[in-house]
Amino acid sequence: MILLSVIVPVFRVEKYLDTCVMSLLHQDLNADEYEIILVDDGSDDSCPQKCDEYAAQYKQIVVIHQPNKGQSTARNAGIKAAKGEYVCFVDSDDYVEPNTYSSLVCQAQKEQIDTLAFRLQLVFDKKQQPIETFTGNIQSACTGEEFINNSLSVHCFPVIYLIHRNLLIENNLFFKEGIFYEDVEWLPRFLYSAKRVMTSDKIVYNYVQRANSTTHPTTQERWKRLIADNITVLRQNTALLQTVSNPIWLHAMNASIITSILTIVSKHFYAERQSYIASIREIYPYPLQGKANFPFAENIKIRITRLSPQLYCFLRHYL
Numbered sequence: 062m063i064l065l066s067v068i069v070p071v072f073r074v075e076k077y078l079d080t081c082v083m084s085l086l087h088q089d090l091n092a093d094e095y096e097i098i099l100v101d102d103g104s105d106d107s108c109p110q111k112c113d114e115y116a117a118q119y120k121q122i123v124v125i126h127q128p129n130k131g132q133s134t135a136r137n138a139g140i141k142a143a144k145g146e147y148v149c150f151v152d153s154d155d156y157v158e159p160n161t162y163s164s165l166v167c168q169a170q171k172e173q174i175d176t177l178a179f180r181l182q183l184v185f186d187k188k189q190q191p192i193e194t195f196t197g198n199i200q201s202a203c204t205g206e207e208f209i210n211n212s213l214s215v216h217c218f219p220v221i222y223l224i225h226r227n228l229l230i231e232n233n234l235f236f237k238e239g240i241f242y243e244d245v246e247w248l249p250r251f252l253y254s255a256k257r258v259m260t261s262d263k264i265v266y267n268y269v270q271r272a273n274s275t276t277h278p279t280t281q282e283r284w285k286r287l288i289a290d291n292i293t294v295l296r297q298n299t300a301l302l303q304t305v306s307n308p309i310w311l312h313a314m315n316a317s318i319i320t321s322i323l324t325i326v327s328k329h330f331y332a333e334r335q336s337y338i339a340s341i342r343e344i345y346p347y348p349l350q351g352k353a354n355f356p357f358a359e360n361i362k363i364r365i366t367r368l369s370p371q372l373y374c375f376l377r378h379y380l
Contacts, residue, residue, distance in 0.1 A: 064166050065095040066148045066226070068139030070132045071112060072102040077154040077269070078111055082122075084156035084267075089163040092121045098139045099153075103129030108153075133236035133243040136219075140229055146170075148226045150219045154269055155184075161265045165223045168261065174202050175255040177223040180264040191264060194221055196354045198262050205255030209310045212260070215317050215355045217248040220266050228255060240290040245318070249301060249311065284329045288337070291322045292344070299345050313352035313363075315345050320362040323370055327377035334374045341370070 067085055071078065085097045099112045099122060112124045125138050136150060147166055151157060161179075169177045182191040195212040203211075228234065232254040236243045252258070295318050302308045319341055326337045349367040351360040366373040 063094065063096055063145045064147060065090065065162055066143035066145030067095065067097045067151055068100065068136055068143065068148060069097065069151045069153050070100050070102055070135030071108050071153045072104045072129065073106050073108065074153045075106045075108050075111065078108055081151065081153050081156050082115055084159065085151065086119060087159040089160040095121055095162065096145060097122045098125065098142055100125045100127065100135040100139050102127060102131065102135040131238060133238040137235045140235060143226055145226060148224050148229065149222065152220060154271060156267050158265055158267065161263060165261060169223055172202055172259055174257040174259050175225050175228045176258050177261060178221055178258065179261040181218060181221050181266040181268055182264055184267045184269045192216065194218055195260060199258065199260040202257040202259050205252040205258050206305055206307065208258040209249065209252045210307050213310055215314065215359055217245040219244050219247060240293060241287055242290045242294050246294045246297060249298065253305060281329065284325055288322055288325055291318055294318060295344055310352065312350040313355060316349035316351060316363045317359055319345065319349060320366050320373065323366060323374055324377050327374040331374065331378045338370045
């Protein structure tokens, strides 16, 4: 029986792929208890060949080749192909700690939970830095809404969750394709669907920091697209406000998204700031709300924007 499916989108990561795959092979699950699904997203380097070589050597590795359609499509292909009771996501330029998955699966099965959240650390050239993706350690199961309101910080990382595959399939929890911020769009839909959530204090995931991230575009066209994708997520979250009993995290997350939009506007489209501010006000009603477990700097940005979005744009433009 396959207990776990690890889904890994692969695109132009030939320098990092060996580290990622080796970390997934050094796990305390038997080879027939888990599968590593490498989804080659039309990579134009040596990655497709590497993936096939891994699959030929290790029986727990499965390879899917597809034309380049983006990380969301690759993850969705992995979800559809997965045979495991549980699913987790790993980005192909990151890696996981050795011998960590077995205890996570055991906890999830014992407690019969929909999802288990674990810890993440940032990896720089010469240091590692754990970050608070969620606060506290939930020893007894809670609902996804309780977790998202009481524990979740501003960080939207799909890679820190072990998820029962039935939850994804039965609730059609696939990633929205064709946008940059697919993680931020997907996370609340996923968590609000979960009925039983627990956490682990175990640091499992290593998030490697790279300078050429897709969230740091270099052209005006791509900055415009980043704004449009942020607005897409803002609209969705605003619609979700009407469907949940306690939307405190959604309000705070929307405030954070608004400051992200205005930060891009202030740096790249300052002359158009009034138009963007008007568009945001049509989607989401002020005043903005922060949240205690959000980072201090995030709450400061929210407070300034709540006072005056024009002032926030002015400060970010000139400072």
